[in-house]
Amino acid sequence: MASVSLHRLTKTFDAGRPALQDFSLDVRDGEFVVLLGPSGCGKTTALRCIAGLEEPTAGEILIGEREVTHVPPAERDVAMVFQNYALYPHLTVHENIAFALEMRRVPKADCARRVTAMAARLGLAELLDRRPAQLSGGQRQRVALGRAIVRDPAVFLFDEPLSNLDAKLRLELRAELLALHRALGATMIYVTHDQVEAMTMGQRIAILHEGRLRQLGAPGEIYERPADVFVARFVGSPGMNILTGSGTGEGGRVMQCGSLALPVADAAGVFPTQLGLRPEHVGVGAVGEGVGEALVEVVEPLGSETLVHLDAGGQALVARLPGMADVRVGDRVGVRVDTRRLHLFDAAGVRLG
Ligand SMILES: Nc1ncnc2c1ncn2[C@@H]1O[C@H](COP(=O)(O)OP(=O)(O)OP(=O)(O)O)[C@@H](O)[C@H]1O
Numbered sequence: 001m002a003s004v005s006l007h008r009l010t011k012t013f014d015a016g017r018p019a020l021q022d023f024s025l026d027v028r029d030g031e032f033v034v035l036l037g038p039s040g041c042g043k044t045t046a047l048r049c050i051a052g053l054e055e056p057t058a059g060e061i062l063i064g065e066r067e068v069t070h071v072p073p074a075e076r077d078v079a080m081v082f083q084n085y086a087l088y089p090h091l092t093v094h095e096n097i098a099f100a101l102e103m104r105r106v107p108k109a110d111c112a113r114r115v116t117a118m119a120a121r122l123g124l125a126e127l128l129d130r131r132p133a134q135l136s137g138g139q140r141q142r143v144a145l146g147r148a149i150v151r152d153p154a155v156f157l158f159d160e161p162l163s164n165l166d167a168k169l170r171l172e173l174r175a176e177l178l179a180l181h182r183a184l185g186a187t188m189i190y191v192t193h194d195q196v197e198a199m200t201m202g203q204r205i206a207i208l209h210e211g212r213l214r215q216l217g218a219p220g221e222i223y224e225r226p227a228d229v230f231v232a233r234f235v236g237s238p239g240m241n242i243l244t245g246s247g248t249g250e251g252g253r254v255m256q257c258g259s260l261a262l263p264v265a266d267a268a269g270v271f272p273t274q275l276g277l278r279p280e281h282v283g284v285g286a287v288g289e290g291v292g293e294a295l296v297e298v299v300e301p302l303g304s305e306t307l308v309h310l311d312a313g314g315q316a317l318v319a320r321l322p323g324m325a326d327v328r329v330g331d332r333v334g335v336r337v338d339t340r341r342l343h344l345f346d347a348a349g350v351r352l353g
Pocket residue numbers: 013014018019037038039040041042043044045046193
């Protein structure tokens with residue numbers, strides 16, 4: 001096993017904006033780190049640079065103590081699992097899993113033993129003679145995982161390996177991957193654009209946007225103290241409500257955001273111009289209650305909770321209410337806010353305090 005360090009990694013494909021810009025990250029030996037960000041933010045590029053499939057334009061990559069920036073992929077002791085399985089169609093499950101071992105001239109008996117053990121662990125024991133075309137998506141993905149794990153590499157790289165699977169199977173394989181991580185104690189870097197996956201799997205999450213690292217931290221830290229408005233909106237389902245307004249009242253300690261008057265403390269001497277509020281910290285009541293009035297625009301009953309989309313004098317916000325809430329489109333409501341849970345951001349969107 002090994003740590004992975006990226007030092008000011010930059011990758012430019014053509015004259016355009018770099019796919020990755022000044023990206024630094026230290027993944028500890030045995031850690032499970034998730035790279036999270038929207039489509040095109042540079043996640044795959046980062047993984048491909050670590051695997052050696054892409055040469056960085058600038059910066060350094062270390063695996064363990066060793067600098068590998070320009071070392072060929074086969075000499076890096078890294079296994080990558082892709083979104084689209086990338087199995088050899090003409091080989092059986094057994095042969096697919098055994099392939100990398102045979103390439104390394106592992107003795108035949110040893111190879112067979114390792115493949116059989118891996119197949120049993122991943123629930124593939126009955127399928128060893130089938131070819132990929134005879135497998136379901138979930139089974140193919142297990143084969144791809146088995147093929148990576150059986151090699152016993154120092155570092156695992158996963159590029160959205162579960163995104164082609166249905167929701168139930170995704171949950172199962174997620175749990176399985178975490179169990180494997182615990183059992184193997186391996187260093188794993190896992191790419192996803194799914195923030196739920198990131199929150200549930202990552203020991204730490206690195207959030208990328210337009211090729212740059214926006215925040216690195218434990219899931220709770222990122223949820224409770226987002227570094228900027230981008231992270232605040234991206235993490236959470238739905239993301240954080242961001243309201244804009246201007247200071248009024250005595251000493252500017254009340255922010256008027258549309259029809260809502262929100263009491264705020266003057267953070268770090270800079271008056272915030274954007275306010276963040278998680279949907280679970282917004283509630284509705286009768287007109288006259290709370291911090292102002294709003295119109296109910298959309299109601300999404302989800303069973304265990306109801307999402308209520310509100311228009312507060314031109315400011316859009318979502319409230320997350322428990323259970324099947326008795327709210328209807330077109331209702332006028334009072335907006336209740338847990339003002340201790342307000343997040344403050346400056347004009348550029350950077351967190352204050
Ligand atoms: N081989 C390439 N040539 C030119 N541009 C590329 C190449 N590979 C990636 N890019 C560009 O680099 C940027 C980052 O791409 P990358 O594949 O790393 O994104 P991603 O975060 O993995 O996105 P997704 O979630 O859609 O997979 C994109 O703007 C993409 O168009």
